[in-house]
Amino acid sequence: MNNISVTDLRLKFPGEDALVFKDLSFSVQSGEKVLMLGPSGCGKSTLLQVLSGIIPNSIELPMKATSIQLPDSWGFVFQDPDTQFCMTYVDEELAFVLENLQVQREEMAPRIEEVLKRVDLHLIDAHTPINEMSQGMKQRLALASVLLLEPDVLFLDEPSALLDPEGTQQIWTSIKEATADKTVIIVEHKIDLIADWVDRVVLFNDHGVILADGSPADIFANFQEELKRYGIWYPGVWEEYKTSDAFQLMMLNRQVVSSQEKIHIEDFHGYRGLVEKISAKHATVQAGDWITIVGENGSGKSTLLLSLMQLLRTNGVYEVNGVAIVWKKKKRQLPKGLSLVFQNPELQFVTNSITEELTVSLHGMPKADADMYAKELMRLFNLPDSVSRHPYQLSTGQKRRLSVATALTPSTDILLLDEPTFGQDARNTFAILEKLEQLRTKGMTILMVTHDTEIVENFATAVWTVVDGVVHTANGVGGAKSV
Secondary structure, three states: OOOEEEEEEEEOOOOOOOOOEEEEEEEEOOOOEEEEEOOOOOOHHHHHHHHHOHHHHOOOOOEEOOEEEOOOOEEEEOOOHHHOOOOOEHHHHHHHHHHHOOOOHHHHHHHHHHHHHHOOOOOOOOOOEHHHOOHHHHHHHHHHHHHHHOOOEEEEEOOOOOOOHHHHHHHHHHHHHHOOOOEEEEEOOOOOOOOOOOOEEEEEOOOOOEEEEEOHHHHHHHOHHHHHHOOOOOOOHHHHHHOOHHHHHHHHOOOOOOOOEEEEEEEEEEEEOOEEEEEEEEEEEEOOOEEEEEOOOOOOHHHHHHHHOOOOEEEEEEEEOOEEOOOOOOOOOOOOOEEEEOOOHHHHOOOOOHHHHHHOOOOOOOHHHHHHHHHHHHHHOOOOOOOOOOHHHOOHHHHHHHHHHHHOOOOOOEEEEEOOOOOOOHHHHHHHHHHHHHHHHOOOEEEEEOOOHHHHHHHOOEEEEEEOOEEEOHHHOOOOOOO
16 A cells, blocks of 8 residues: 555744645545646645655654655655765665665676666766766666665656756656556656656645646646746746747847957867866857857766866866966966856855855945845845755755856856756746846856757857767857847
């Protein structure tokens, strides 16, 4: 029996006045496939952790419920794949799962090989360090480790958020094949491949209240206004956004900002250790360019941004705002004017509160002005206006928005963004893009790694493609195309 339920759930984060849930009741029948939809930060991931027992058994939070029924056999794929792993290497991570299932040693290698194929994770050697893989590759590994468990219930918290389109399709094919007779509860923003597969869609508002619970056909046909009001992804939302007055006006006023050269590279190479991981023959970027960087998971897109930021060893010609940047091992020269938004937002945070995170780089600014600046960013990026909330207590979508906001310092004129819209609902995705376009028209230069083809087609001034560690720019040269 794997029915799952909670009745009259109340939960809150320490130091917060408001409850995350107030007398929430929720149940799932054995074998059901249920998709939870709601705006970023409404509590969907928290509810998954309650239904699995992670809260409060592993993560202690103040909560109570009249009754709760947890599954006996379950697996959980977290939003952040780095939180999933116990071991250092891929084969060791998967062997650890098999050891807990008491699988004989001689049976492990073929089972590891088989599960890596199922999630489309192709490695030359399974004894590969996990920390050297891209986040998308890690997401595949996280799913592989859970599939090996063969659980009766699967909790999936955005399992395809960091994957390219082909990888997303492969992952959902694997999940569907592995869970035909199992219970699956899903939090996901990219719903095109699962909207017709799930049995139920449960719709939440931004306070964690259930607005609707029914079949996909019922929800998407009869709750359009609620979906729009709370900025939730649904089939066709991009098409509707592109017909909106805001988008049409933004595109009508679009133009090349400047011919001022901001970045120039010749025979540029980036290294992890002694191994070359990225190279670019020749590229230039101008003020007001919005370069989208595309390519398969593991191709080197994130490595390119880390190299441009001088967080990895580089050589070749590299100039930023006319200043030659030369790698120095002992006295690293970070390019002035550049800000980087990491793929993993938690790598961005250095303080213990949202306000501190937004003001830590405002050296010399009076506290009252800095606090006002922080509150404006909280409003723009739809972040909780909380004195006590630690950045790690935010949802993944909120962490992502906070990481973008922290990069927008007064001294930044070149913004490097690694998947800034992953984990976002539609409302926040469009708000981020509109804010970036506003900055671009004022001269900000943007280099953005993304898998979202709509962003590439509708916002980029030029596209760079990374294939097997080699950067390919339009005609070999980056820079604004006609907009």
